[in-house]
Amino acid sequence: xxxxxxxxxxxxxxxIMFFVGVCGFIIRRNLITMLMAVELILNSVNINFVVFNRYxxxxxxxxxxxxxxxxxxxxxxxxxxxxxxxxxxxxFKSIEVQNVSEMKF
Amino acid sequence: MTxxxxxxxxxxxxxxxxxxxxxxxxxxxxxxxxxxxxVGMGTxxxxxxxxxxxxxxxxxxxxxxxxxIIATKVTWLRLxxxxxxxxxxxxxxxxxxxxxxxTTVSLMVHLYSMGYMKGEVGxxxxxxxxxxxxxxxxxxxxxxxxxxxxxxxxxxxVSSFLLIxxxxxxxxxxxxxxxxFIVTRFADLGFLIGILVLSFYTKTFDFADLxxxxxxxFAESASVSFIGVSVFxxxxxxxxxxxxxxxxxxxxxxxxxxxxxxxxxxxxxIHAATMVVAGVYLxxxxxxxxxxxxxxxxxxxxxxxxxxxxxxxxxxxTQFDIKRVLAFSTLSQIGYMMLALGVSGYGGxxxxxxxxxxxxxxxxAMFKALLFLGAGSIIHxxxxxxxxxMGGLRKYMPITHITFLIACxxxxxxxxxxxxxxxxxxxxxAHNYSNTLFSIEYITxxxxxxYMFRLYFRVFWGNExxxxxxxxxxxxxxxxxxxxxxxxxxxxxxxxxxxxxxxDKIGFExxxxxxxxxxxxxxxxxxIVVAWILYKKESLVPKSITEKLGIVYTATFNKFYIDEVYLxxxxxVIFNYISRPVAWxxxxxxxxxxxxxxxxxxxxxxxxxxxxxxxxxxxAFAFVAGTLILVLSLLYCLV
Numbered sequence: 115x116x117x118x119x120x121x122x123x124x125x126x127x128x129x130i131m132f133f134v135g136v137c138g139f140i141i142r143r144n145l146i147t148m149l150m151a152v153e154l155i156l157n158s159v160n161i162n163f164v165v166f167n168r169y170x171x172x173x174x175x176x177x178x179x180x181x182x183x184x185x186x187x188x189x190x191x192x193x194x195x196x197x198x199x200x201x202x203x204x205x206f207k208s209i210e211v212q213n214v215s216e217m218k219f
Numbered sequence: 220m221t222x223x224x225x226x227x228x229x230x231x232x233x234x235x236x237x238x239x240x241x242x243x244x245x246x247x248x249x250x251x252x253x254x255x256x257x258v259g260m261g262t263x264x265x266x267x268x269x270x271x272x273x274x275x276x277x278x279x280x281x282x283x284x285x286x287x288i289i290a291t292k293v294t295w296l297r298l299x300x301x302x303x304x305x306x307x308x309x310x311x312x313x314x315x316x317x318x319x320x321x322t323t324v325s326l327m328v329h330l331y332s333m334g335y336m337k338g339e340v341g342x343x344x345x346x347x348x349x350x351x352x353x354x355x356x357x358x359x360x361x362x363x364x365x366x367x368x369x370x371x372x373x374x375x376x377v378s379s380f381l382l383i384x385x386x387x388x389x390x391x392x393x394x395x396x397x398x399x400f401i402v403t404r405f406a407d408l409g410f411l412i413g414i415l416v417l418s419f420y421t422k423t424f425d426f427a428d429l430x431x432x433x434x435x436x437f438a439e440s441a442s443v444s445f446i447g448v449s450v451f452x453x454x455x456x457x458x459x460x461x462x463x464x465x466x467x468x469x470x471x472x473x474x475x476x477x478x479x480x481x482x483x484x485x486x487x488x489i490h491a492a493t494m495v496v497a498g499v500y501l502x503x504x505x506x507x508x509x510x511x512x513x514x515x516x517x518x519x520x521x522x523x524x525x526x527x528x529x530x531x532x533x534x535x536x537t538q539f540d541i542k543r544v545l546a547f548s549t550l551s552q553i554g555y556m557m558l559a560l561g562v563s564g565y566g567g568x569x570x571x572x573x574x575x576x577x578x579x580x581x582x583x584a585m586f587k588a589l590l591f592l593g594a595g596s597i598i599h600x601x602x603x604x605x606x607x608x609m610g611g612l613r614k615y616m617p618i619t620h621i622t623f624l625i626a627c628x629x630x631x632x633x634x635x636x637x638x639x640x641x642x643x644x645x646x647x648x649a650h651n652y653s654n655t656l657f658s659i660e661y662i663t664x665x666x667x668x669x670y671m672f673r674l675y676f677r678v679f680w681g682n683e684x685x686x687x688x689x690x691x692x693x694x695x696x697x698x699x700x701x702x703x704x705x706x707x708x709x710x711x712x713x714x715x716x717x718x719x720x721x722x723d724k725i726g727f728e729x730x731x732x733x734x735x736x737x738x739x740x741x742x743x744x745x746x747i748v749v750a751w752i753l754y755k756k757e758s759l760v761p762k763s764i765t766e767k768l769g770i771v772y773t774a775t776f777n778k779f780y781i782d783e784v785y786l787x788x789x790x791x792v793i794f795n796y797i798s799r800p801v802a803w804x805x806x807x808x809x810x811x812x813x814x815x816x817x818x819x820x821x822x823x824x825x826x827x828x829x830x831x832x833x834x835x836x837x838x839a840f841a842f843v844a845g846t847l848i849l850v851l852s853l854l855y856c857l858v
Contacts, residue, residue: 136843139836139839140836140840140843141836211835212836214833215832215835216833217833218831218833
């Protein structure tokens with residue numbers, strides 16, 4: 115429990131981060147920027163985990179550990195995603211997402 | 220438990236031969252395959268003989284007569300705790316006798332075919348099918364329960380179909396094989412329903428339970444009836460329908476004469492000696508059930524058998540195709556066997572008909588196989604089935620001539636040939652039962668002698684025809700089976716059948732009844748003499764007689780138009796008024812509905828496929844928007 119700061123403040127921050135991430139993912143054309151947007155979404159979720167753990171079950175640690183795992187997984191995911199992006203760049207000579215549209219009917 | 224475990228090999232060796240011959244793709248000389256099949260069959264034959272000698276003579280009857288022995292048994296399908304379908308081997312007097320009959324005739328046919336089928340395309344296939352047939356037929360007679368019998372029953376049907384259609388380039392052979400299959404399959408429908416009805420009420424498939432003399436399994440539902448007739452009578456009538464289909468009893472006989480399209484050795488094996496008596500065997504197998512539970516059905520068996528024997532004998536007199544004459548004669552003789560079963564009682568002297576039927580089955584298998592193989596030998600020499608193309612062959616084919624004569628004398632019931640003894644027992648049994656049936660059988664005996672000797676004189680006597688090449692005696696591989704079977708035809712009458720194969724498995728003494736035997740011999744001789752007068756020297760007398768008979772002759776010659784009646788019923792009535800509307804309904808309504816569903820799906824997907832743009836962000840937007848809508852609706856609308 116952090117004195118003077120109610121839970122809403124944290125939740126509002128994480129919600130804003132989440133929707134900024136979603137908007138970035140949908141709007142930005144650059145694949146790297148989109149990846150960053152995804153990281154933003156992940157981190158907003160991390161904040162939620164930590165906050166709920168702290169405010170609802172202060173004597174337990176599951177939320178924290180989940181967060182740590184997510185950070186780890188996000189790191190590997192970023193590595194994979196960047197590898198993919200490099201491959202895409204080699205193939206299309208561009209990392210603009212609208213150019214990568216071969217997967218359709 | 221018994222020393223008979225090896226009997227399972229008797230059907231399994233032909234099965235192995237079938238698999239080997241059927242799957243082997245090496246290009247050996249055809250004769251090698253023939254020898255392989257024959258050796259396999261020979262092994263089965265030796266094993267069967269050993270079994271028979273062991274069963275009948277070494278072990279012999281116990282205090283209650285011959286005990287049925289279950290040599291091996293495997294539970295195949297366990298339907299419920301008590302109802303299960305087994306596969307096994309059962310030995311009792313009739314199955315052991317059938318083993319000997321089948322393996323003997325089959326071995327002879329295997330041997331004979333090496334000569335007869337020489338140079339035919341598909342020699343290997345022929346032997347594979349012969350082995351398949353032998354396997355199925357042996358499995359049929361060894362069945363421990365009625366369901367196993369049904370399985371093998373269908374298998375013999377299939378192998379018969381395959382062998383009739385052996386010359387599959389020939390449209391008539393294809394038509395004949397289809398006809399045989401469809402007619403017998405139709406009859407088997409009745410058989411299957413009969414089995415189901417019977418097992419529904421008795422809760423068992425096993426012959427051992429069904430045919431035990433003092434069984435109580437029928438008592439519970441003995442009073443159940445359907446349209447005024449007890450269910451067991453219905454069940455047995457339906458089972459007899461299956462038997463009548465396979466044994467070609469009137470009115471399901473139409474397939475047998477056409478089945479002669481198959482190679483002649485096949486006709487000898489399947490359509491004379493073994494498969495067509497499966498119906499007789501079935502009735503004999505179920506005889507205690509018929510006798511105690513469904514005497515009405517047994518009476519039907521007797522009358523159907525009696526009628527068929529006369530009916531077929533009449534037609535046989537007018538046919539010109541020698542194989543067809545023999546086919547109708549087979550019908551007639553199987554009619555005899557059915558009649559004998561139908562008039563039989565149970566136990567001791569009462570069971571004379573049962574014993575006579577089995578006796579006749581045995582002797583008939585020998586002499587009818589001989590007749591067919593002899594006919595095959597003639598066809599081999601003359602290259603024609605039509606007796607108008609034959610005459611004076613006795614000089615060219617002495618062995619065929621002598622053996623054929625023996626077979627003709629045997630079937631005509633002339634002593635001391637075997638046919639005399641078995642036919643005599645049947646006549647005595649019929650005499651004790653009904654005068655009408657008895658006189659029908661007398662007339663048939665005379666007709667039999669007449670048409671057989673008509674065939675004999677027209678083929679072997681009379682004027683010589685213009686042949687493609689001088690007819691020659693068949694090779695030794697074909698004449699040896701003829702001689703063996705002739706030997707069997709002469710002497711099998713002296714087998715002590717009444718001590719070995721009886722309804723309650725306890726032997727009894729029989730004697731020749733002079734009052735019955737003498738007239739039957741006389742009427743046989745009369746038939747021969749008439750044939751002698753008419754056909755020994757070719758004359759115009761037979762022609763003028765047929766002309767005088769006019770319409771009667773025409774009707775008989777056309778087999779009383781039974782085939783046309785069937786065709787009318789199926790083609791005109793069933794096809795036009797049932798099949799066509801049903802086919803229309805199927806094509807237009809059922810198919811139309813299904814096709815409609817397909818078309819609508821195709822159209823819709825064509826319209827909406829644009830949604831799949833390949834743009835990742837469109838998908839992501841749709842996903843997020845959908846999730847938002849779901850979440851919002853869950854939060855605000857549903858709560």
